[in-house]
Amino acid sequence: MVLLEKRVEYTRHVWFDLTDEPWGATQATLRAWGLESQRGAQTVRHAGHSIVSIRAAMLERFLSKVALAIGVELRYGVEYLGVCREQAASRLWVLGANATASERPVADTTQLCARLHGVEHNRMSDIQWIQADLLIGADGANSRVRFDSESAHVSVGARY
Amino acid sequence: MRHLLSAIALVTLLCAIGLSPWRWLGEPGSSHEQQSQQCREQEVGLLLEWALDVGAFHHATSASSRRLASVLRALVEQEPVHDRASMVQRMREAVRPSCCGGARASTEPAPLGDDDLDRMALFVGAMHRLVRQHRERERKDNGTVAVVVGAGPVGLLHSIVSFSQGSERRPAVRVRASSCECLIGSAACLGRAHV
Numbered sequence: 001m002v003l004l005e006k007r008v009e010y011t012r013h014v015w016f017d018l019t020d021e022p023w024g025a026t027q028a029t030l031r032a033w034g035l036e037s038q039r040g041a042q043t044v045r046h047a048g049h050s051i052v053s054i055r056a057a058m059l060e061r062f063l064s065k066v067a068l069a070i071g072v073e074l075r076y077g078v079e080y081l082g083v084c085r086e087q088a089a090s091r092l093w094v095l096g097a098n099a100t101a102s103e104r105p106v107a108d109t110t111q112l113c114a115r116l117h118g119v120e121h122n123r124m125s126d127i128q129w130i131q132a133d134l135l136i137g138a139d140g141a142n143s144r145v146r147f148d149s150e151s152a153h154v155s156v157g158a159r160y
Numbered sequence: 161m162r163h164l165l166s167a168i169a170l171v172t173l174l175c176a177i178g179l180s181p182w183r184w185l186g187e188p189g190s191s192h193e194q195q196s197q198q199c200r201e202q203e204v205g206l207l208l209e210w211a212l213d214v215g216a217f218h219h220a221t222s223a224s225s226r227r228l229a230s231v232l233r234a235l236v237e238q239e240p241v242h243d244r245a246s247m248v249q250r251m252r253e254a255v256r257p258s259c260c261g262g263a264r265a266s267t268e269p270a271p272l273g274d275d276d277l278d279r280m281a282l283f284v285g286a287m288h289r290l291v292r293q294h295r296e297r298e299r300k301d302n303g304t305v306a307v308v309v310g311a312g313p314v315g316l317l318h319s320i321v322s323f324s325q326g327s328e329r330r331p332a333v334r335v336r337a338s339s340c341e342c343l344i345g346s347a348a349c350l351g352r353a354h355v
Contacts, residue, residue, distance in 0.1 A: 001305075001306050001307075001308070001319050002305075002306070002307045002308070003307075003308045003311050003315060003316070003319050004307065004308070004309050004310070004311070005310060005311030005312075005315070007311075012312075016313060032286060032289075033286050033287075033290060033320075034282060034283040034286040034287070037212055037279040037280075037282050037283045037286075038212060038213065038214045039212055039213040039214070039215065040213055040214040040215040041214045056312075056313065058214050059313050060311070060312060060313060060316065061214040061215075062214050063313060063316035063317060063320065064311065064316060065210075065211070065214070065229075066287065066290070066316075066320055067311075067316055067319050067320050068225075068226075068229035068232070068233075069229060069232045069233055069236055069287045069290075069291075070233075070236070070287065070290055070291050070294050070320065071233060071291070071294075072319045072320065074311060076311070080309040080310075083333070092307075092333075094307045094309075130307050131305065132305045132306060132307040133304045133305050133306065133332070134304055134305070134306040134307070134332050134333075134334070135306070135307050135309070135332070135333045135334070136306060136307070136308045136309070136315070136318055136333075136334050136335075137309050137310070137333065137334065137335040138308055138309060138310035138311075138312060138314040138315030138318055139309045139310035139315075140310065140312070143335050144309075145309050145333065145335055146335040148333075149333040149335065
């Protein structure tokens, strides 16, 4: 499991409402993972509601810590560039680039995917090529993964 | 010869009354060991702070965060303990390989609080259970390699609770663009963000 994130710090201070039964078991799940053992992860209860609110940055920091503790590979400062499908091996290549670099690499996914069939991509040190079976887009409302998955060069049906 | 005999007699006398002359002469390795011990205690304190304080995790990319995460992973891999003394012992054993070697040993390490150690034991126990569940899911997913784009609450939660490829034909792309997605199995919704 590899996680790509273009940010290098968690600074979002919007509130995040955590649902509970009957809408889901998020609060119980986070408790089971030790959220209450954390200093600084204050939650706010609302009178008459089962919802609990927490600052987004706090939730993200806690979840990152959990992810790291169980061995998820987190790559911060890496921006998703696109995805290519490898016909023969039926696998995907996910492309990422250093989000903090002053000079951005070519972001034309079609061009980059055309190089997939040679060995040329191995020499492109400014681009990370990650071979994968499954690509999960959790990149917000204007999801670039969704845009790519609907385009011709990937040709895999995206599920929502 | 007379000086040598006097020196031996003096050393014997000092040892007999419980005072080691090597302490004043500079016993080889003692200063380094002391520094290492102090450093290890600092590392244990740092690990405790990192593991139990979300504020301490402000810069996820830092080398120290990665190092402490690997120390925490080493702890999580073992069977959890519930008494404070065993937890401290485990933490000392876990930080040993990454000890800084005296580089930061100029300050006294903060004493370990009982409450912190209790919470650490709880957190490590929770992570231990989660790792076991994660491994079971990985086994079911049969070596599927997944890449998640976006390490916000949705992406992180998805990477922790894993995924289920099931009988779906590979390769696959799934989009979880909204924080109202149901993520944990089919029974839980994470929540929603607002200002």
